Amino acid sequence: MHRIPRRPGATARSAAFLVSGALAVTALAGCGSDDEAGKPAARQDIAPAAREQIKDGGTVRWAIDALPQTLNAFQADADASTTRVTGAVLPSMFRIDAQGRPVRDADYLEKAEVIETEPKQVVLYKLNQQAVWSDGREIGAADFAAQWRALSGKDSAYWTAHNAGYDRIEKIERGKNDLEVRVTFAKPYADWRALFSPLYPKDVMGTPDTFNEGARRTLKVTAGPFALGATDRDAKRITLKRNPRWWGRQPKLDQLVLAAVPRAERPAALAAGKLDLADVEPGGADRIAYAARDQGSSGPLAHGPGAALTPAEATRSWARAHGEDEEAADEETAARAKTRKAVKKYTAEQAELHGFRLRKSLEPAYTQLALNGSSGPLTDERVRRAVARAIDRKQLAESVLKPLGLPATTVDNHLALAGQAAYADNSDALGKQDTAEARALLAEAGWERGGPVDEQKKDGTKDGTKDGKKDEEKPKTAGSTSDDSAKDSKDSKDSKD
Incomplete structure (x- = not known):
């Protein structure tokens, strides 16, 4: 994003960009491939410039957290x-x-x-x-x-x-x-x-x-x-x-x-000329977009402080400020003055922000949910597969990426991202989200819905076992009893030893 110079001596020689989104996403942008599965989920919008077109010298002020x-x-x-x-x-x-x-x-x-x-x-x-x-x-x-x-x-x-x-x-x-x-x-x-x-x-x-x-x-x-x-x-x-x-x-x-x-303060810092380059959150990206859209328009802004006030609410506010209850009137008058000040500040910042351009690009990064199979119930491969089949990865991707206006795409490969030469969709090895299959895998592993989770003991055995071997092959569920009360008592003692 390039800042449009407004006066001589401004940061005309410093490139200024805004990149939306602070979350890692699941695909690369701006690279081609003959393989549809290896194509990136979205194209870059970064306005590249050849090195010889960039002037020598100057300073860029870049925001960090x-x-x-x-x-x-x-x-x-x-x-x-x-x-x-x-x-x-x-x-x-x-x-x-x-x-x-x-x-x-x-x-x-x-x-x-x-x-x-x-x-x-x-x-x-x-x-x-x-x-x-x-x-x-x-x-x-x-x-x-x-x-x-x-x-x-x-x-x-x-x-x-x-x-x-x-x-x-x-x-x-x-x-x-x-x-x-x-x-x-x-x-x-x-x-x-x-x-x-x-x-x-x-x-x-x-x-x-x-x-x-x-x-x-x-x-x-x-x-x-x-x-x-x-x-x-x-x-x-x-x-x-x-x-x-x-x-x-x-x-x-x-x-x-x-x-x-701080990310929340970056739009104001950009408007004040304190920054040239910044990553911004979706709210900041919206402000840049609004500034470009509103350039040259007159009248109050349809966004920012006080913009959500309806005519009816404005009438009630005026009535309270001019009512007979002096305490309520003073409070409302102070609130109205605070809003006017915020609107003035916001409007001035928006006037400066229209000199910036918003650029978006996906990152060579991803967010991963990993299962620890070294201890507990997840040591059983069937349980790990059940958890994986139960999770709707597409829905998770949408919940993270759609609010940013980005395509919601799952990674589907453990080693490469979409657009990279080694990328291939390997998700078939796991299978799609399937609740029934997840339940079947858990049942096969001995788990029953509503049952207790066996606690792993320090010696590596589980409660309800003796020397790491089950005394009885029973479903892992609450309320299971044995007809042999003496054996139940012995098993209970063994499980505590």
Whole structure:
């Protein structure tokens, strides 16, 4: 979304966009496919511009939810703001393109490929010889090895939030020269392109202390097109500036300012000229759309504060404000004045907002409901399948996406999203929502509607069992009794031992 300049010296050189929706959705946009099942659910509306059409210099003020609590993307309190900073100041071996595919970042990586699959999977990285950290040291195998050791999960002194993929690595070695890195996996790992993105310097990953505390508030060494500038925690801003040692194409912007602004306040901040770029909630998106629609119109707005007041309500309000009950009149007069002030403020903001354009796009992301089959009733595959067959995934998708004006599409694949090359609809393996089938599966597993849930005991057995074996094959239901009262008493005792 581009802001229409209103005066000389305004943010004419800064691109301003609005992206609607804060929820992750289930498909990609803007990519084509000959396979209908692999086509995205909706097209992008992002108004792309060629690099040569963008002026050099300027500052963009981009809204974030909060200043990052940590700049270590692998810690538990890392968030989207962390990702936004690290994406600009740290290396990534692969980045996601417009079609949601991992693509080699040539600024850091000349080549990366699987060179062996037997007896072990081996990936060879060939680094860009120009790629250096901000302290002048070359990016190399030592950085890869330090990150692997920190994230492998073998040393609990590292406060890591996740180690997927890194726990599959067996060793990392220098290749034929300093620009080659050999990564050998103990077990095959298909998503190896997701690793080392971002890549931290060995100074951060080398010890538990530097990992846990050394990269929370600052990064002393970086290697991206931007470098960390000032962080103003009172003003809730963090500034990224051009990296003078950057070897790739220079960024178009002089600075990128990330400003923490609550989502509900972003329309007002945009109107006040405090932001150039922001994700907005559906309500904020509506305000932008209303502003464009109302441009050039006269008279009161049909939305915003006081717009829902009916003529009858307005008449009653006037009567109360001019009635004989002085206390009620004072209260109504104050309320009317407050509404007039809110309407004036809202109208002024709307007049400014018509200079923005709303853009929408789906994200390469999804929302997943996972079943934990490691304990409890869900250890039984029949119960897991029953739960899956009972859930109406289409209805869940509609409840989340329709309010955003987005197509409600289920993922139907565990590994790829619609529009990606590897996508295929695998939902037939599970089957469609079927309540009768779900009940049949539960009955087969020994469950009966209205019955109690057996409690798992610490020794791995369940109540009503002896040595993990059922004394009687009875449906799992409330009120079951045995004709043999003595055996019932013994079973009850055994179940408590």
